[in-house]
Amino acid sequence: xxxxxxxxxxxxxxxxxxxxxxxxxxxxxxxxxxxxxxxxxxxxxxxxxxxxxxxxxxxxxxxxxxxxxxxxxxxxxxxxxxxxxxxxxxxxxxxxxxxxxxxxxxxxxxxxxxxxxxxxxxxxxxxxxxxxxxxxxxxxxxxxxxxxxxxxxxxxxxxxxxxxxxxxxxxxxxxxxxxxxxxxxxxxxxxxxxxxxxxxxxxxxxxxxxxxxxxxxxxxxxxxxxxxxxxxxxxxxxxxxxxxxxxxxxxxxxxxxxxxxxxxxxxxxxxxxxxxxxxxxxxxxxxxxxxxxxxxxxxxxxxxxxxxxxxxxxxxxxxxxxxxxxxxxxxxxxxxxxxxxxxxxxxxxxxxxxxxxxxxxxxxxxxxxxxxxxxxxxxxxxxxxxxxxxxxxxxxxxxxxxxxxxxxxxxxxxxxxxxxxxxxxxxxxxxxxxxxxxxxxxxxxxxxxxxxxxxxxxxxxxxxxxxxxxxxxxxxxxxxxxxxxxxxxxxxxxxxxxxxxxxxxxxxxxxxxxxxxxxxxxxxxxxxxxxxxxxxxxxxxxxxxxxxxxxxxxxxxxxx
Amino acid sequence: xxxxxxxxxxxxxxxxxxxxxxxxxxxxxxxxxxxxxxxxxxxxxxxxxxxxxxxxxxxxxxxxxxxxxxxxxxxxxxxxxxxxxxxxxxxxxxxxxxxxxxxxxxxxxxxxxxxxxxxxxxxxxxxxxxxxxxxxxxxxxxxxxxxxxxxxxxxxxxxxxxxxxxxxxxxxxxxxxxxxxxxxxxxxxxxxxxxxxxxxxxxxxxxxxxxxxxxxxxxxxxxxxxxxxxxxxxxxxxxxxxxxxxxxxxxxxxxxxxxxxxxxxxxxxxxxxxxxxxxxxxxxxxxxxxxxxxxxxxxxxxxxxxxxxxxxxxxxxxxxxxxxxxxxxxxxxxx
Numbered sequence: 001x002x003x004x005x006x007x008x009x010x011x012x013x014x015x016x017x018x019x020x021x022x023x024x025x026x027x028x029x030x031x032x033x034x035x036x037x038x039x040x041x042x043x044x045x046x047x048x049x050x051x052x053x054x055x056x057x058x059x060x061x062x063x064x065x066x067x068x069x070x071x072x073x074x075x076x077x078x079x080x081x082x083x084x085x086x087x088x089x090x091x092x093x094x095x096x097x098x099x100x101x102x103x104x105x106x107x108x109x110x111x112x113x114x115x116x117x118x119x120x121x122x123x124x125x126x127x128x129x130x131x132x133x134x135x136x137x138x139x140x141x142x143x144x145x146x147x148x149x150x151x152x153x154x155x156x157x158x159x160x161x162x163x164x165x166x167x168x169x170x171x172x173x174x175x176x177x178x179x180x181x182x183x184x185x186x187x188x189x190x191x192x193x194x195x196x197x198x199x200x201x202x203x204x205x206x207x208x209x210x211x212x213x214x215x216x217x218x219x220x221x222x223x224x225x226x227x228x229x230x231x232x233x234x235x236x237x238x239x240x241x242x243x244x245x246x247x248x249x250x251x252x253x254x255x256x257x258x259x260x261x262x263x264x265x266x267x268x269x270x271x272x273x274x275x276x277x278x279x280x281x282x283x284x285x286x287x288x289x290x291x292x293x294x295x296x297x298x299x300x301x302x303x304x305x306x307x308x309x310x311x312x313x314x315x316x317x318x319x320x321x322x323x324x325x326x327x328x329x330x331x332x333x334x335x336x337x338x339x340x341x342x343x344x345x346x347x348x349x350x351x352x353x354x355x356x357x358x359x360x361x362x363x364x365x366x367x368x369x370x371x372x373x374x375x376x377x378x379x380x381x382x383x384x385x386x387x388x389x390x391x392x393x394x395x396x397x398x399x400x401x402x403x404x405x406x407x408x409x410x411x412x413x414x415x416x417x418x419x420x421x422x423x424x425x426x427x428x429x430x431x432x433x434x435x436x437x438x439x440x441x442x443x444x445x446x447x448x449x450x451x452x453x454x455x456x457x458x459x460x461x462x463x464x465x466x467x468x469x470x471x472x473x474x475x476x477x478x479x480x481x482x483x484x485x486x487x488x489x490x491x492x493x494x495x496x497x498x499x500x501x502x503x504x505x506x507x508x509x510x511x512x513x514x515x516x517x518x519x520x521x522x523x524x525x526x527x528x529x530x531x532x533x534x535x536x537x538x539x540x541x542x543x544x545x546x547x548x549x550x551x552x553x554x555x556x557x558x559x560x
Numbered sequence: 561x562x563x564x565x566x567x568x569x570x571x572x573x574x575x576x577x578x579x580x581x582x583x584x585x586x587x588x589x590x591x592x593x594x595x596x597x598x599x600x601x602x603x604x605x606x607x608x609x610x611x612x613x614x615x616x617x618x619x620x621x622x623x624x625x626x627x628x629x630x631x632x633x634x635x636x637x638x639x640x641x642x643x644x645x646x647x648x649x650x651x652x653x654x655x656x657x658x659x660x661x662x663x664x665x666x667x668x669x670x671x672x673x674x675x676x677x678x679x680x681x682x683x684x685x686x687x688x689x690x691x692x693x694x695x696x697x698x699x700x701x702x703x704x705x706x707x708x709x710x711x712x713x714x715x716x717x718x719x720x721x722x723x724x725x726x727x728x729x730x731x732x733x734x735x736x737x738x739x740x741x742x743x744x745x746x747x748x749x750x751x752x753x754x755x756x757x758x759x760x761x762x763x764x765x766x767x768x769x770x771x772x773x774x775x776x777x778x779x780x781x782x783x784x785x786x787x788x789x790x791x792x793x794x795x796x797x798x799x800x801x802x803x804x805x806x807x808x809x810x811x812x813x814x815x816x817x818x819x820x821x822x823x824x825x826x827x828x829x830x831x832x833x834x835x836x837x838x839x840x841x842x843x844x845x846x847x848x849x850x851x852x853x854x855x856x857x858x859x860x861x862x863x864x865x866x867x868x869x870x871x872x873x874x875x876x877x878x879x880x881x882x883x884x885x886x887x888x889x890x891x892x893x894x895x
Contacts, residue, residue, distance in 0.1 A: 039622060054796060078801070092797075099788040101811050102816070111808075112798040147888040345818035380767055 001203060002028040002088075002171055007063035009046050009055065018291035020046040023063065033197050033204040035218035035229040035235070037211065039250070039466035040219040040437075043227040050085050057153060067170070086116045089164035093176035096158035099148035105132070105159055106144030112166040113339045122462045128375045131162040133194060141405035153325075154185035154268070161192065168200065175207045182493065183323035187537040187553065190217050196224050209466065211254050212539030213246065215239055215546040223247050251469060252540050254497035257523060282310045284351040285312035286455045287336055287371075288488045292345030294331050305331040307511035308345065315454065318481065318488040320502030320519065322495055322534070328511040332517045333459045336489060338368055369399045371449035372486070374441070381444060384434040388413045388443050389428030395450045403451075418447040421476050449480060474501060495538050499523045532556075578890040584767060585880055589873035597650060600862040601643050618658055655863040659854050665863040669845060673867065676837070676844035680829045682760065683767035684822070684842050690817070693770040695779025696811060712881060718773040720859040722832060726766040726839045744842035753843070763840045767832055773826070775842065778821060782814040789813075816886045823879020827872040848881045 004026040011018045021043040026033045038044045051053050051065055051072065065072045067087060075083065087114075092098045100108060109131055109463060110124035119127065122256070132140035148156055157177060164172050164251075164413055174193065178186035194217055195203055206225060208214060214235060222232035223244065294306035296469045306328045313319045315334040318543070323329040334340035337353070348352045351366050354360075359367060375381045382391050392414045396405055416426040421442040432440055441461060448456055461477070462470040474494040478501065492498050498505055498519075504524040507515040507530065515528040526532045536553040541545050605705050613629040614621065621629075630636045636647065638641040649656070655665035698707045717725065730753070734742035745756035753760070787810060795805045830846070837846035845864060852860040 053796060054793060081799040081801050083799070084797055090794075090797040092790060092794060094790050099792040100795070100813070100884070104814055108794075111795070115799045149889050160794065163794065166798075400588060443571065550691045 001030045001068055002045075002049070003064075003066040005064045005066075007044070007050060007061070007065065009062075010060045011056075012058045012060070018358065020059075020227055021050070023226070025221055026227045026229070026232075028203050029171070030203055030282045031197060031201045032219040033193070033206055034223045035208060035214040035454050036213055037208055037221060037225060038224035039209055039468065041142075042194075042224040043225070044207045044209075044224045045175050045263075046174050047175050047224070047471075048090075048205060051173060052088055052090060053080055054090070058104075058424075067207045068247075074349045079101060081494045082116070085112045085164075085169070087169050088171045089167070089169045090174060091157070091160050091174040091177045093179055095153050095160055095180060097266065098160050098482065099156055101148055103147075104144065105146055105148065107165050108167055108412045109144070109159070112163050112356060115169050118167060121422055124339075127166070128162075131166055132159070136188075137162075147504050152185075153181055156188055157181060158192070161189075161196075162368065165196065165200075169202065171203045171205060172196075173205045173207070176209070177206070178213060179208070179210065181355060183539075184324065184533060184535040186538070187216075190539070191554075193217060195349045210539070211239065211251060211467075211541030215541045216539040216550065223250070232296040239364070239541055239543055249468065251541060253471045255467075255471075255494065255500050256536065257496045257499050257535075258539060270378075282314075282502065285348075286315050286350055287311075287313040287489065287548075288348040289332075289335065290346040290348075292335055292342045292347060294328075294335060294340050295343045304511050305340075306335065306342075307509070310345075311506060311513060311516070312490060313350075313455065313487050315487055316485045317504065318490055318502045320498035321508060322498050322505060323508030324493060324534070326510075330459055331506045332508070333457045333489060333491050336455075336457050337373055338364070354447040356482070365522070366402055369395075369402060369451055370454050372445050372451065372453035372456040374456065374458040374461045377464050379432070379437065379440060379464075381438060382430055387432075388418075388430050388432065388435070389430065391415050391443060392447045392450055397449060399451055403469070406458070413450070414446075418421050418449055420449065421446045436469070438473055441465060441469075441473050445473070445477060445480070449484065449486070452484065453486055454488070455459060455487045457489045457491070460493065461490075461493065462497065463476055463494065470497070477501075480551075495523055495535065508536065571687050578884045580885070582877065582880060585877050589806040589877060593866075593869055593871055596866060597639040598643070600866055601646050604858055604862055605639065607856075616657070616661075621663060628694060634843050638815075647667050650734075650866070655866065658852075658857055660852075660857045661860070664862030665859045668848060668860060669863055669867055671748060672843065672845040672848045674828075675753050675842070676833050676846055677843055678750050678753065679760070679763060679767070679836070683764045684771065684829065685769040686764055687771035687775060691775040692766070692779050692815070694772070694776040696814070697819075698776065698780040699814075700806065701786060702780075707780075708854070712774060713772040716798050717769050720787060722766055722770050723771060723839055726762065726836060729765055730839075744837075746841075746843055748843070759840075763836050763842055764802060765831075766839070767836045771829075774825075775818060775821070778813060779818050782817050783810060786810045786814045816883065819886065820879045820883040823875040823877075823882065826875030827868055830868045831872065873889065 004024065005027065006018065007025045009021040011020055024043075024047065026034075026036070031480065036044045038048060041373060046055065046059075048468050050059075050061050053061075053072070053075075055061060063073070072080070076201075099105070106125055106128040108213070109128035110121070111126040112340045113119060113127055114121065118124065129140045129144050132143055137143050143151070143155075147222070148159070151159070155471060161172075161177075174210065177193070178189050181189060190213065193204060193206075196202055206213070206218060217237045219237050221238040223230050223238065223246065225246045229390055230246045231238055231242065238247060242251060272301065289309055289311045291308040291310055293304060293308050296300065296303045309328070309332060311319070311332075321329045321332060331340055335342055336349075342355065348358075350370065352359050352367055354364055354367065358364075377378055382388075389411070393410050396403075396410050396420060397412060411428075414428050418427055423439060423442055423446075426434070427439075432443070435443070443462075444461070448458075458477070462473050465473060469559060474497065480486075486511045488503055491496060496534055502519050504517065506513045507522060507526075507528065509530045515522050515531045523535065526535050533556075536549065536556065540549060613626040613633075613635065617625055617629060627636075635642065653666050655669070658662070658668055659664050661668055694710055698710050701707045730742045735737045740761040741759045742762065743759060745753050745759040747753050747755070787806075791809060792805055794810050796802070800808070833844060833846035833850050835846070836842065837844045840851040841847065845867070848860060849859075849864045850863070
């Protein structure tokens with residue numbers, strides 16, 4: 001139905017032309033879900049945008065794109081507007097910003113209908129409500145009169161899908177439709193897409209980097225790498241018996257949870273509670289929270305981000321903290337770093353009480369110097385105007401009172417740290433924008449270990465990275481941990497990564513820790529209903545296993 | 561100032577407790593006005609160490625005459641008592657008496673202020689009608705010839721002092737082309753001024769040009785910001801033609817910060833009016849301020865300062881209110 005032949009897209013940039021897509025062929029058949037996968041920079045999103053000519057003005061496109069035998073590349077803007085939303089529509093990655101903040105939801109859906117002369121204003125408004133109901137939005141009449149900010153990310157994505165569905169298009173192009181969503185919400189959106197493809201015969205071109213999503217929903221898969229198509233075939237073939245080297249590498253890099261019940265010794269050395277290496281009793285945890293609460297006030301209403309949480313991290317222990325957005329996991333990390341004021345409870349670092357009735361001022365800062373931090377976005381957590389060397393040396397300068405160091409020693413230490421994270425020492429003079437995302441995150445890592453911390457708070461350190469890069473960063477982090485034996489609070493929404501990395505795991509939900517225990521117990525044999533639901537929602541990159549998981553999840557849901 | 565508007569936008573659109581926010585702004589405003597009265601009072605006494613007696617009775621007045629005047633008017637009391645008298649007089653709209661005009665300050669300002677407001681509002685309206693489409697046009701044609709032409713023009717206007725700009729306009733349109741008079745219409749009431757619209761053309765143009773230069777730049781950047789928003793892509797993917805996307809989606813979201821900025825623009829407008837009114841001899845508060853400054857009529861000067869301070873506070877609160885009304889996040893709380 002959709003036939004792409006020899007499509008190439010080149011961007012004009014200040015550094016000369018950049019070939020984003022280099023001559024690819026692609027077919028989407030009626031009623032099928034075709035997944036276009038690849039890592040960042042592979043050209044998959046550019047391909048998707050090229051279909052409806054939504055590329056920026058700096059892009060040049062060659063090749064042919066046909067819809068049911070009709071060439072789309074030669075259409076003028078006016079004719080293209082007849083195709084957009086009518087025959088082919090799109091769903092985008094960022095549901096939080098994809099809707100107009102000052103236009104009513106119903107009007108935004110009705111606009112798609114009115115653009116193509118489908119019915120009167122009243123009919124379009126009525127149809128908008130029906131569409132909201134169709135995509136599973138409760139109270140559709142009320143929602144249609146409301147605005148985007150009143151809805152959650154998952155609901156907004158449903159609205160964007162409703163817009164895409166409005167004119168009953170032949171094809172919906174979905175560019176990373178679930179990437180910004182929590183796994184449980186992702187599972188619901190994927191269920192919706194599958195149901196739509198099944199019931200209305202709509203084809204989907206699904207752009208994604210998530211192999212689990214591919215296994216869950218795709219009939220066929222096309223793999224892109226650096227602007228070229230390296231492999232395509234059915235989901236079964238590509239995911240289970242990949243032929244291209246790149247696909248094999250990509251699949252290998254995807255962290256997986258072992259199947260339920262099956263026990264695999266977790267990476268690293270698991271250490272039971274309260275004991276350090278060699279089984280010596282270490283009675284003092286490096287971080288200890290007792291009934292700590294954090295409340296934010298907003299619009300006069302108070303919101304409890306952290307609800308009487310108690311947790312201990314032993315020296316040298318990696319505690320994985322999982323949960324969905326808004327569960328309070330990042331707040332817990334901020335409390336540990338002293339970045340969020342607690343409204344109750346007790347915080348101890350290395351056995352010393354902090355805050356009210358404990359250490360304050362300089363003594364507190366000195367203690368906090370023994371804690372390192374790594375944040376999610378390697379791009380924005382480095383100052384664009386300081387060199388890599390300065391960024392890494394900064395903690396050494398800040399804490400020079402505690403450990404004085406000459407400029408030469410500091411430079412030597414920076415070189416040492418760069419080598420520790422497997423980057424050449426010459427990188428010290430570079431600026432962050434000259435590095436890739438994975439390299440920047442290693443800089444973040446080098447900075448975090450500069451003071452030889454006994455505890456590192458890592459908040460989603462790899463979620464902004466591609467899987468192959470993620471694997472490398474995690475390996476470096478693990479090696480450093482084994483060598484330096486720091487404790488780590490590892491915050492992530494990716495259960496498989498946490499499973500690979502942690503000794504113990506805590507599951508957070510609505511500000512509370514609902515389950516805490518050894519990694520395998522929590523992630524392979526979860527006890528709490530929420531942990532079970534969370535686990536069931538994670539798609540695995542194997543079509544057969546994923547189908548079983550899906551059936552089990554849907555059965556559990558209808559039973560409940 | 562643009563920064564101040566941006567901050568206010570962020571604060572107001574934070575969503576939370578807009579009524580409480582406005583309540584706080586109101587309290588802040590009252591405090592600001594109190595501080596201004598304190599400064600005005602202090603300046604009155606600094607400018608006239610002998611008290612207002614000398615100003616009113618003249619330089620030839622003897623010490624006995626001054627003492628008698630001070631006793632009669634209560635100017636021999638301690639300063640703090642005088643300040644409270646001053647405050648209670650302001651509260652009922654009594655700004656004291658002019659030295660030179662032989663009438664109460666409130667009277668003089670009351671007669672001039674409406675005419676200044678009319679001139680300011682017409683200038684603002686004209687400026688908006690030109691600047692908003694100009695900003696949108698520049699944003700859409702960003703980096704192309706049209707954008708550069710307007711940007712250059714705006715920079716030239718922006719960097720030209722308004723008295724010079726006004727003079728150039730007078731020379732070209734009044735002296736050479738004889739299209740419009742070089743003098744503003746005279747009269748005591750707004751109606752008299754409006755009766756001769758030709759005379760308003762040059763004052764309005766002089767005042768509006770500066771505003772156009774500022775607001776079109778602001779509109780341009782707000783529109784450019786909004787054009788790169790994801791919702792624009794969503795709207796285009798629905799098949800909405802680009803001109804409609806701009807009209808229906810982008811303009812409204814870009815206008816919000818610009819409208820909020822207008823409230824902050826009010827005091828700037830008053831400053832501009834002093835120049836424009838004295839240049840064209842327009843009988844407004846700006847001219848009153850200018851002549852009072854020349855003749856040393858301190859009560860009038862400081863009365864004007866007080867009026868401008870109140871206008872500033874009211875303007876910024878209005879800006880916040882409009883901002884809250886335009887933002888669906890906060891509108892519900894006001895309803």
